[in-house]
Amino acid sequence: MTFDWQKIKAEFPIFNSQPELVFLDNASTTQKPLTVLDAERNFYLEANANVHRGVYEIAEKADQIYESVRSKVAAWIGAEAEEIVFVKNATEGANLLAAGMSEILKKGNSVVVTELEHHANYIPWQQAAKKAGAEFRVIGIDKESGDNGVGGDGSGNLDLNNLEEKIDAKCKVVAITMMSNVTGAQPDLTRIIARAKAVGAIVVLDAAQAAVHLKLEVKKLEADAIFFTGHKLYGPMGTGILYMKKNLAEKISPLLFGGGMVKELPDQWLNIPHKFEAGTPNVAGLAGLGAAIDFLSGIDRVAALEHEKNLVKLARKGLTEIVGVKLLGDEASSIISFTMEGIHPHDIASILAGEKVCIRAGHHCAKPLMNSLGLTACARVSFALYNSEQDVEKLIAAVKKARSIFK
Numbered sequence: 001m002t003f004d005w006q007k008i009k010a011e012f013p014i015f016n017s018q019p020e021l022v023f024l025d026n027a028s029t030t031q032k033p034l035t036v037l038d039a040e041r042n043f044y045l046e047a048n049a050n051v052h053r054g055v056y057e058i059a060e061k062a063d064q065i066y067e068s069v070r071s072k073v074a075a076w077i078g079a080e081a082e083e084i085v086f087v088k089n090a091t092e093g094a095n096l097l098a099a100g101m102s103e104i105l106k107k108g109n110s111v112v113v114t115e116l117e118h119h120a121n122y123i124p125w126q127q128a129a130k131k132a133g134a135e136f137r138v139i140g141i142d143k144e145s146g147d148n149g150v151g152g153d154g155s156g157n158l159d160l161n162n163l164e165e166k167i168d169a170k171c172k173v174v175a176i177t178m179m180s181n182v183t184g185a186q187p188d189l190t191r192i193i194a195r196a197k198a199v200g201a202i203v204v205l206d207a208a209q210a211a212v213h214l215k216l217e218v219k220k221l222e223a224d225a226i227f228f229t230g231h232k233l234y235g236p237m238g239t240g241i242l243y244m245k246k247n248l249a250e251k252i253s254p255l256l257f258g259g260g261m262v263k264e265l266p267d268q269w270l271n272i273p274h275k276f277e278a279g280t281p282n283v284a285g286l287a288g289l290g291a292a293i294d295f296l297s298g299i300d301r302v303a304a305l306e307h308e309k310n311l312v313k314l315a316r317k318g319l320t321e322i323v324g325v326k327l328l329g330d331e332a333s334s335i336i337s338f339t340m341e342g343i344h345p346h347d348i349a350s351i352l353a354g355e356k357v358c359i360r361a362g363h364h365c366a367k368p369l370m371n372s373l374g375l376t377a378c379a380r381v382s383f384a385l386y387n388s389e390q391d392v393e394k395l396i397a398a399v400k401k402a403r404s405i406f407k
């Protein structure tokens with residue numbers, strides 16, 4: 001099936017004003033379609049009032065927008081509206097969960113994460129374990145026999161040989177990414193979740209990278225909590241979603257205290273999800289997030305992913321032909337990370353920036369993974385549905401230029 005990327009790209013104003021822009025840093029944040037920008041602007045033009053407080057017409061309109069986005073997100077991922085908590089990003093979602101769980105965890109319990117995690121799904125759990133006196137365990141990546149330095153099957157995926165020992169009866173939380181932001185690896189969730197459930201641990205999924213590419217079906221996944229961020233979904237910055245199963249949400253204390261979450265003082269909070277939403281929320285941003293979900297619902301996401309995978313294949317082929325390039329991960333994702341002999345990744349990114357090709361270089365907030373791979377940094381190219389073969393051609397030409405400068 002052909003995917004009409006040109007028609008879709010035309011919906012993104014930044015590419016109309018900067019047609020030369022080759023944006024390949026989509027794992028970091030995506031560009032926004034006009035409908036998202038309009039929804040944010042229209043909130044301020046037509047309904048700007050605080051939520052849950054006013055009785056006048058525009059306040060009621062603001063409330064209606066706020067709660068309708070909650071219902072929209074819930075329907076999009078197959079959850080109940082009360083299971084959806086608005087947070088400012090994925091990081092806040094992880095912190096809310098980990099801080100809440102740190103009061104439930106006990107000495108002698110353990111918390112399990114993986115080496116693939118972004119710091120947002122690593123450090124909060126490390127801190128929670130420390131606070132509770134629980135053990136912090138890390139499932140490592142499979143480093144055996146891979147020719148690209150990231151694993152036996154070449155995907156940069158996890159070593160699950162000792163899964164039963166890592167996730168044993170002491171384990172109360174398994175927090176794991178659905179998709180690595182460095183290698184694009186997708187852990188075997190079915191196996192890991194089944195093991196976590198067998199020992200009675202709660203399962204937390206970081207969907208920050210996955211949400212835009214995969215269809216999230218929270219009930220099928222059998223996770224207790226999932227978080228993701230709006231700005232990687234073609235939505236606004238400052239918006240994020242934390243899904244929690246009702247029984248977990250009811251057990252956990254709020255992270256923030258203040259207005260909009262009190263039933264009675266002391267210590268009686270409103271029902272879920274409102275007990276987690278102290279303070280004035282980003283209603284305009286959430287209106288934009290609602291529009292982003294409409295945008296995603298209006299396209300053929302399977303065809304979009306296929307389009308991105310074709311570009312990944314093409315880019316991997318082109319990069320492999322350049323002397324000294326070493327690719328990380330496999331073809332199954334929209335992310336390509338790589339190193340290049342004799343050039344620091346930051347130099348690659350700077351030379352590409354000079355050619356209007358935007359990529360990311362660094363440790364990608366995934367130091368445990370970088371340490372395990374023996375790297376301090378790598379360059380990362382990440383695709384979205386508005387990218388094209390022309391973008392790949394410009395990328396390859398720019399990397400060749402970098403090669404010719406650093407011979």
Ligand SMILES: Cc1ncc(COP(=O)(O)O)c(C=O)c1O
Nearest residue numbers: 089090091118120181208209229
């Ligand atoms: C896998 C993963 N988790 C969490 C995050 C954190 O997202 P945010 O900065 O929006 O909180 C990112 C961002 O890059 C990510 O890639």
